[in-house]
Amino acid sequence: MHGATMFACVIRLILTASLALVFIPIFGTAVFVKSISDFLFDSDAMVRVAREVNLYGDLGGLFDQIVHQSPKIAANAPEEEKKLAEGFWTVGLNKALHEGISESFFYDLTGKWHQGFVSLATGGTDATWVDFSGLKSKVHDHVERFGAEQKAQSLHLSSESVARVVSWQKSLNSAADRIPNECTLSQIIEAGGGDSRKAQQALEPVRRNLERLHFFEKVLLWAALSLLGTMALVLIGSLRRICVVLGLSLFLAGFAYHFTAERIGNFFLEKARGEAVAMVEGTPSHAKERVFEVTGTVFKRAMHHADDWVYGSLAIGAVLAGVGISSVVFFSRDSAAPQS
Secondary structure (H helix, E strand, C coil), X not given: CHHHHHHHHHHHHHHHHHHHHHHHHHHHHHHHHHHHHHHHCCHHHHHHHHHHCCHHHHHHHHHHHHHCCCCCCCCCCCHHHHHHHHHHHHHHHHHHHHHHCXXXXXXXXXXXXXXXXXXXXXXXXXXXXXXXXXXXXXXXHHHHHHHHHHHHHHHHCCHHHHHHHHHHHXXXXXXHHCCCCEECHHHHXXXXXXXXXXXXXXXXXXXXXXXXXXXXXXXXXXXXXXXXXXXXXXXXXXXHHHHHHHHHHHHHHHHHHHHHHHHHHHHHHHHHHHHHHHXXXXXXXXXXXXXXXXXXXXXXXHHXXXXXXXXXXXXXXXXXXXXXXXXXXXXXXXXXXXXX
């Protein structure tokens, strides 16, 4: 009878250990899939990543490129005209653009346009409006200030120079007037010659894949819960053993995911940076470095988006295991106490 009991304990131990070893990777895969799929729809998370990689700094670089494309000035143009053009395009316009699209406005714009993208991707209506009136007013203010400066210096300029200066003012005012006071992402697509309805149709395969991803996520979560339930059934008859085994399984699963995700995220981030440098025959390319760095950072943060599940499994696992182990120690001491 004693041998049969020992044999049953060994079988129960082997079966429980096998179930736990299967549970850990299934739980980790479920958290990974949930983390990635939820991250893609979380506008706040996207904005946090944009701030982390300083996308606004890249926008400033784009402004610099735009304003340094100053209008062509004849080589024999008066020095006053050249200085005026430099002040108008390179200094004043750059300042106007930075004031019109401030850092806070840029990240607010990022979040709202991501919400618009999510609406399009899920077949909804893009109703997220962005206010561009501040940008328009800043550019117009810049043109007005420039006009006043131009009038003050007009005595020093030739009639041809004055005509060119007036043309610059008109072209910039015209460009600013074409900026809408408010617009949505759908309107931006249509203004660029696209069709928001066709954009939705183009996103249909993405939508189907995301639905499959969510279904796969639910299957994995139910599989993980089923494994925990099966372990509890195998250990039925001892609440302490159930607490200890389920607690350790949850804790180890959470720890394994956090440990693995952190290292995989860092690996891909460093790999992305390395690939960027090696793309053009070993010649570093800032643009490619930035693209790869942003992509690597997005992937790393996406893997940690469902960390609440990981921390929950660590906390619940620690509590269950602690309760089970404490009860074993307490009852073993109580049974070992001398009888009076």
